[in-house]
Amino acid sequence: MRKVGIYLLVGVFFIVVFAGITQAATPEWWKQAAALYKGITIRGVSESTPPSKAVRDYAARDFEKLTGIKVQFELTSWDEMYTKSINDMSRGTGIYDFVYVEQDIIYAYLVKHWLTDLTELAKKYPQLDDPDFDINDFTTFINYFKDARGHVFGIPFEAFLKSYVYRKDLFSNPEIRAAFKSEYGWDLRPPKDWEEYTQIAKFFTEWGKKKGIELYGHVAQAKTHPCAAYEMLESIWPAWGIYNWGINLKKWRATVENGGTLNSKRAKEALRWYVDMLKYAPPGVRTYTWDETAAAVGAGKIAQGLIYLENLPWVELDKSRSVVTGKIGVALPPTYPGVMSEAARGLGYIGYYDGGAFAIPRSSRKKQAAWLFIQWATRKQWAPKFAQLAGRICRKSTFNSPEIKDLNVKLSGYYDMMKKFGFLFAGAPPLPMHRPLNELYLKWISKTIAGEVDPDTALDSLAKEVDKLLIDLGY
Numbered sequence: 001m002r003k004v005g006i007y008l009l010v011g012v013f014f015i016v017v018f019a020g021i022t023q024a025a026t027p028e029w030w031k032q033a034a035a036l037y038k039g040i041t042i043r044g045v046s047e048s049t050p051p052s053k054a055v056r057d058y059a060a061r062d063f064e065k066l067t068g069i070k071v072q073f074e075l076t077s078w079d080e081m082y083t084k085s086i087n088d089m090s091r092g093t094g095i096y097d098f099v100y101v102e103q104d105i106i107y108a109y110l111v112k113h114w115l116t117d118l119t120e121l122a123k124k125y126p127q128l129d130d131p132d133f134d135i136n137d138f139t140t141f142i143n144y145f146k147d148a149r150g151h152v153f154g155i156p157f158e159a160f161l162k163s164y165v166y167r168k169d170l171f172s173n174p175e176i177r178a179a180f181k182s183e184y185g186w187d188l189r190p191p192k193d194w195e196e197y198t199q200i201a202k203f204f205t206e207w208g209k210k211k212g213i214e215l216y217g218h219v220a221q222a223k224t225h226p227c228a229a230y231e232m233l234e235s236i237w238p239a240w241g242i243y244n245w246g247i248n249l250k251k252w253r254a255t256v257e258n259g260g261t262l263n264s265k266r267a268k269e270a271l272r273w274y275v276d277m278l279k280y281a282p283p284g285v286r287t288y289t290w291d292e293t294a295a296a297v298g299a300g301k302i303a304q305g306l307i308y309l310e311n312l313p314w315v316e317l318d319k320s321r322s323v324v325t326g327k328i329g330v331a332l333p334p335t336y337p338g339v340m341s342e343a344a345r346g347l348g349y350i351g352y353y354d355g356g357a358f359a360i361p362r363s364s365r366k367k368q369a370a371w372l373f374i375q376w377a378t379r380k381q382w383a384p385k386f387a388q389l390a391g392r393i394c395r396k397s398t399f400n401s402p403e404i405k406d407l408n409v410k411l412s413g414y415y416d417m418m419k420k421f422g423f424l425f426a427g428a429p430p431l432p433m434h435r436p437l438n439e440l441y442l443k444w445i446s447k448t449i450a451g452e453v454d455p456d457t458a459l460d461s462l463a464k465e466v467d468k469l470l471i472d473l474g475y
Contacts, residue, residue: 025130025131025132025133025379027066029131030066030067030372030376031066031067033067033127033128033372034066034067034068034069034369034372036368037067037068037069037366037368037369037372038067038068038069039068039069039070040069040070040366040369041069041070041071041072042069042070042071042072042097042098042366042369042370042373043072043073043074043095043096043097043098044071044072044073044074044096044097044098044099044100044358044370044373045073045074045075045076045081045084045085045096045099045100046073046074046075046076046081046099046100046356047075047076047077047078047081047100048075048076048077049075049158049310049390050310050313050389050390050391050392051157051158051386051389051390051392052073052075052100053075053390054386054389054390055073055157055377055386056071056073056075058385058386058389059376059377059382059386060073060373060377062376063373063376063377067372069369069372069373071373081100082105084096085099085100085361088361088363089109089112089114089115089361089362089363090112090114091363092362092363093363094361094363094364094365096361096364097360097361097364097365097366097367097369097370098358098359098360098361098364098370098373098374099358099359099360099361100356100357100358101115101145101153101154101356101357101358101359102355102356103141103144103145103353103354103355103356103357103427103428104427104428104434105434105435106144106145106153106154106357106359107428107430107431107432107434108432108433108434108435109153109359110147110153110432111432113362114361114362114363115153115154115359115360115361115362116153116359116360116361116362116364116367117147117151117152117153118151118152118153118154118155118359118360118371119150119151119152120151121360121367121371122371125368125371128368128371128372129375130375130376130379132379132380132381133375133379133380134380135152137380137395137396137397138155138156138394138395138396139156139159139393139394139395139396139422140422140423141156141159141353141355141394141422141427142155142156142357142394144353144427144428145357145359153359154356154357154358154359155357155358155359155374155375155378156355156356156357156378156394157356157357157358157377157378157386157392157394158310158355158356158390158392158394159353159354159355159392159393159394160308160309160310160354160355160391160392160418161309161351161352161353161354161417161418161422161425162234162235162306162307162308162309162351162352162354162425163306163307163309163330163331163332163333163351163417163425164190164191164304164305164306164330164331164332164333164334165297165304165305165306165307165309165312165315165328165329165330165331166190166303166304166328166329166331167300167302167303167304167324167327167328167329168327168328168329168412169324169327170204170303171188171189171190171329176188176207179203179207180200180203183203184199184203188200190304190329190331190332190334191304191334192334192335193334193335193336193337194239194240194273194334194335194336196334197304197334198273198277200217200303200304201216201217201218201277201280201303201304202217202280203217204216204217204280204303204304205217205218205279205280214282214301215300215301215302215303216280216281216282216296216301216302216303217280217302217303217304218277218278218280218281218302218304218305219281219282219285219288219293219296219297219301219302219305219306219307220274220277220278220281220285220288220293220305221288221289221290221292221293222278222281222285222286222288222449223286223287223288223289223292224286224442224446224449224450225289225442226438226442227289227290228442228445228446228449229438229441229442229445229446230438231274231306232270232271232274232441232445233245233428233438233441234351234352234354234428235306235333235351235352236270236271236273236274237267237270238339238348238349238350238351238352238426239333239334239335239336239339239350239351240266240267240269240270240335240336240339241266241335241336241338241339241342241348242261242262242264242266242267242270243261243348243349243429244429245262245429245431245437245441246260246261246262246263246264246267246463246466247260247262247429247431247466247470248260248261249429249430252470252475253467253470254462254463254466254467254470255463255464255466255467256463258467260463260466260467262459262462262463262466263459263460263462263463266336267459268455268456268459270336271445271448271455271458271459272454272455275448275449275455278449282296282301282302286449286450290307290308293305293307294307294308294311294315297311297315297324297328298311298314298315298321298322298323298324299322299323300323300324306333306351308354309330309414310354310391310392312328312330312391312411312414313391313407313411314391315328316328316410316411316412317410317411328412329412330411330412330413330414330417331417332350332417332421332424333350333351335350340424343424344424349424349425349426350424350425351424351425351426352425352426352427352428353422353425353426353427354427355392355394358374358377358378360374378394378395380395380397380398383395383397383398383401384398384401384402384403384404385403387401387403387404387407388403388404388407393415393418396419399415399418399419433469433470433473436469437466437469440462440465440466440469441462441466443462444458444459444461444462444465445458445462
């Protein structure tokens with residue numbers, strides 16, 4: 001699940017590559033390394049997010065001034081980004097020299113041989129390797145951008161967890177705490193398991209009704225959209241002990257009778273819980289994607305829930321967008337009994353480690369210049385400033401920087417949690433057929449959310465269809 005051995009092997013490789021280089025990556029070094037490429041233009045494409053905007057508005061401009069290499073970085077919507085990059089790479093047109101690769105899709109790109117092997121590129125052009133790059137400084141998230149040999153195909157520039165948030169002001173309110181303990185017999189705090197989570201959800205939804213305020217104890221991304229499938233796959237099922245999309249990665253089957261867990265009793269229980277919990281969410285929750293989920297938290301409507309923590313900086317700090325600045329707490333998600341122990345022993349995971357990396361398409365005709373820029377945009381010296389701008393951390397050294405220690409306090413210890421417990425979370429499993437699988441999961445999960453089928457029927461049908469797809473693909 002986490003290729004520790006491979007990670008060490010690649011780390012050793014990069015140490016060997018850079019062993020003969022003793023000078024620091026000074027401005028003069030960058031000018032000399034880029035001298036042959038001065039005046040050319042490289043093009044990239046990414047989703048329009050705070051990290052990409054920071055790269056475009058700061059890193060790219062400084063790189064152009066220093067090296068003379070021009071950077072055209074196109075930012076667009078999530079779906080348009082994929083359409084453009086996939087069309088370019090599949091046709092070999094060479095439009096883009098660097099692309100955003102989300103963690104969960106890289107396995108599909110690798111089997112199609114669309115990406116440049118950065119380990120080999122660094123070996124071939126050692127004169128272009130930033131002597132301060134330090135591959136071992138990246139968090140374990142870089143492991144999800146390696147192939148089976150441990151070669152690196154993407155350099156992470158954004159990473160974040162999806163985890164539990166709650167309203168600190170509500171959880172510490174004396175009147176609320178007394179009412180909660182009177183009803184449930186325990187002191188209100190972030191839940192440790194799903195039963196506690198459900199009690200909190202019910203309490204706050206009823207509290208909102210009683211007080212005549214728009215307050216709910218739960219939130220979800222339940223729209224008929226890929227986000228609904230991802231919520232079950234990335235957050236709910238793992239925290240209930242259903243890993244790797246319910247697929248046995250040794251047997252490549254999802255049905256219980258063939259070694260999978262997708263239509264297991266616990267998987268069905270989790271899906272039934274998920275649908276039932278929507279009654280504690282805002283009335284429009286079936287129209288929510290990940291964007292509306294975070295917006296509801298920022299609007300002060302939600303007492304607790306699971307969100308992508310890329311949103312935490314603006315929810316907690318940006319008063320122009322959030323009415324709950326300074327009021328959001330962060331904690332590990334609730335889990336099914338035994339799951340936390342399994343995750344700690346490397347036998348499972350409790351939630352999703354999300355993010356993306358910069359990669360170079362094999363079709364690029366300006367790989368060397370693109371490689372220089374990717375190193376520049378992910379360099380250790382700029383990482384603290386980048387984290388301040390974008391709320392993302394990919395390097396271990398960034399956690400210890402003064403800037404992030406200060407920001408960590410303002411974000412309720414999120415970065416401490418990420419540093420200490422990040423290993424309990426995982427990226428998507430290595431599924432090259434990720435997209436067609438997601439379509440199957442979305443179909444049956446959406447039918448269940450809509451009340452068209454019950455969870456048992458949905459997962460029995462889904463598991464059979466997953467097995468059939470895997471068989472048809474030769475697994």
